[in-house]
Amino acid sequence: MQAARSPLDILRHTFGYEQFRPPQQEVIETLMQAQDALVLMPTGGGKSLCFQIPAMAKPGAGVVVSPLIALMEDQVNALRQAGVAAAALNSSVSAEDIRATEEALRQGQLDLLYIAPERLLQERTLRLLQQCSINLFAIDEAHCVSQWGHDFRPEYLQLKLLHERFPTIPRIALTATADPKTRVEIIERLALQRARIFSRSFDRPNIRYHIHSGSQGARQALLRFIRDRHDGEAGIVYCLSRKRVEEIAAWLQDEHLDALPYHAGLGAEERRRHQQRFQRDEGVIIVATIAFGMGIDKPNVRFVAHLNLPKSIEAYYQETGRAGRDGLPAEAWMHYGLQDVVQLRQMIQQSEADQQRKQMEGHKLDAMLALCETITCRRQTLLDYFGETLAIPCGNCDNCLTPPATWDATIAAQKALSTVYRTGQRFGVQYLVDVLLARDDPRIQQWGHHRLAVFGLGKDLSANAWRALFRHLLLRGLVEVDSEGHGGLRLSPLSRAVLRGEETLTLRQHENSPSRKKEKNQEIQPADQALWEALRQHRRELAQAQGVPPYVIFHDATLMEMLRQRPRSLAGLAHIPGVGERKLAAYGDSFLAILQSHDAQS
Known part of the structure; x- marks a missing residue:
């Protein structure tokens, strides 16, 4: 005491x-x-x-x-x-x-x-x-x-x-x-x-936000993101279901990445073992449901990725907040599709909650979708949700770094809404897209929808573009999911203004943008890489000997300051942020020896 x-x-x-x-x-x-x-x-x-x-x-x-x-x-x-x-x-x-x-x-x-x-x-x-x-x-x-x-x-x-x-x-x-x-x-x-x-401000300026949409290509986009930007670094990949967690973890392992699954369906011992490896080893990727993370205090998580849409901004903020707790640059990356929107809306409607609760959860999902589909600064939208105003765009999100292209989607929206109405307001998105593109589907012939005026009316857009448009229509409340049927779409009262041409619709263009490449450990100069690795290796050995995670010895930010300041004495080391008296006495001499040895070789 x-x-x-x-x-x-x-x-x-x-x-x-x-x-x-x-x-x-x-x-x-x-x-x-x-x-x-x-x-x-x-x-x-x-x-x-x-x-x-x-x-x-x-x-x-x-x-x-x-x-x-x-x-x-x-x-x-x-x-x-x-x-x-x-x-x-x-x-x-x-x-x-x-x-x-x-x-x-x-x-x-x-x-x-x-x-x-x-x-x-x-x-x-x-x-x-x-x-x-x-x-x-x-x-x-x-x-x-x-x-x-x-x-x-x-x-x-x-x-x-x-x-x-x-x-x-x-x-x-x-x-x-x-x-x-x-x-x-x-x-x-x-x-x-x-x-x-x-x-205090909810802003985490060291986190860069990337959000991508599309029904295909999520796995390869994730792999490019990890390999190009975070190779060998610790991260978390969130998925909506236990099954997908298992699939993605196994696939990343096949791609020679150190990935482990984590969800409530695993045995307690296996969950403990995987969590311990994530905390104590360098460069481990955990693929998890939301069962993982709230109790994790690992400061050097360099990225958090979502392969499904979170159900609320609170959940998204808390999960992405597990990246970059040491204050160093980190990234929040997401890839989601139309099916996520449909699935989450169905989950809300089919739950046993009362109507007030369902309505509240629906509003939270709408806010999450608004963050995803915005064409302005994501950080401004995120902070506004928490009642905070960011005066100028952040310059550190995908929309700021590469402003998205937009298009006037009013006519396309009218075609999509008309197709929902003329097919009886009972079919899902894929069927509606097939009708718009005049696909050869026996069901279309069976229902007689090949004789409709909307049949083949959408050949000017790709299937992916139509799916993205339907996602926007769901987001804006112009169509609704029929929770009592099989997930078919029906018009909402809000659709009338668009169908009549009284309201225009300007939307983000559909894209699957590859992430821009950065150099790994961009804060470390090539001449300092050997010393950086030596400091991390010594920290790892100390941690393993005591059975604790490496960051409990020193955070990455503390090692970074040792690298930058190059203290030559215990007194100098004592001024490094994160080096208290107890740690100075326990570890000071050994870390100084590494710093001095490197200086002698330089």
């Missing part, structure tokens, strides 16, 4: 950083004064220090409520590396370790205790905490309290109990994904009406 020190002293000597980032210092001062706080800060923005430092600076221990075991293990490992007395209580901890942790808490030997909400809410645990000196409660991933959010956890609804049982102990709720409605719900459900609210 740390002796009494100031927050800035802890920041510098324990964590190895010279100054706080806004608004960390204000949040910490709020908790030091026993006031509640609500912190809205992007992934990688430094939320954890907001509660870790005051828990260490005040007498007693801080209790951190965390929804996932993997997240607890990561943070406890990292804190122990820095010399902080931290422990966790969850279902993966042995009975012997639980007893030792509880005794350490009673004796005042812990700075931080991470605990799952289910265990925290047990009467036995609450009595234990009442017997101990607790200096704060931190509720991490606070958006889990929202029943209208994307990651609802029922047990989070009961955390208001902390305010009732421990009214004098300050609480801090933290999240990186909350639209204005969810923020209001967090305040209400956790009784944080008197909390100070700290909201």
Whole structure:
């Protein structure tokens, strides 16, 4: 347990950083004064220090409520590396370790205790905490309290109990994904009406966004993206179904990439093994459903790719936010198709949720589609969803870097809508496209649709272009999916204005653009590559010896600063961000030896 020190002293000597980032210092001062706080800060923005430092600076221990075991293990490992007395209580901890942790808490030997909400809410645990000196409660991933959010956890609804049982102990709720409605719900459900609210920009300027559409070519586009831009680097590929996860992981392995599947259908031991390899080895790609990632604190994930459309901007933001947590350049890449839109709309309509819930989920999907189909800056659209205004285009998304071509799709839309109507508003997209292109399909003859005026009316566009157009019509609410039938399309009241020529439609041109190539590790000069690899190799060896992920030793950003500054002494190494006193004593000499050896050879 740390002796009494100031927050800035802890920041510098324990964590190895010279100054706080806004608004960390204000949040910490709020908790030091026993006031509640609500912190809205992007992934990688430094939320954890907001509660870790005051828990260490005040007498007693801080209790951190965390929804996932993997997240607890990561943070406890990292804190122990820095010399902080931290422990966790969850279902993966042995009975012997639980007893030792509880005794350490009673004796005042812990700075931080991470605990799952289910265990925290047990009467036995609450009595234990009442017997101990607790200096704060931190509720991490606070958006889990929202029943209208994307990651609802029922047990989070009961955390208001902390305010009732421990009214004098300050609480801090933290999240990186909350639209204005969810923020209001967090305040209400956790009784944080008197909390100070700290909201930092949701922008992650180091992430470059690429979104592509099309019904074909997704696999090869993904392969080009990885090989050209992230060869040998860690990444996550998200898919909608377990089956596709297995298929894509196997295919990437056949392409000689180090890829592993992860989904809830795998055994617990296999999931643990794959997650551990991803965290501890370099260059591993995890192919996963959304079951993976919330508890991952790996800072050097260089890309997150989606091969299916996420169901909401919150989900997309949280998943892409797992890239580039170290602040170095990273990329969010997506390829989606019309079938994703149809499938997600059907899932919403066929769910057992009430009508209000279905309507809310439909609005969230519409917002996600608007982000995909926009012809303006994606970052402006993304931030606007979270109630934030970006004054000028970001210059770091595909639309800014290569402005998309547009076309007047009004006449084509009229043809598509007429085809939906004249075929009886009961057929899916592929059949409608076949009619427009006068394809030789027995069903068309059977239904007599070859005699319609719209038969063959669409030969001026390709099948892919028609599919893209139908996707736009779905997005704009001009057609709807018949959830009671077999996914056929029907006209909505909004289609009338387009059919009558009262409204025009300007759309993004259909394209399957290849990604532009960049040099791997663009921040590393060729002359520095050997030293960079030597530093990473030494870090890897230290991590393997201790059974922890490499980034728990030092982040890539810390190694990058060693490479840039080339310190020649322990005093110089101590000024590198991320090198605290404990790590300096444990690893300083060996990293200096590598730096000095390289200088001698240069």
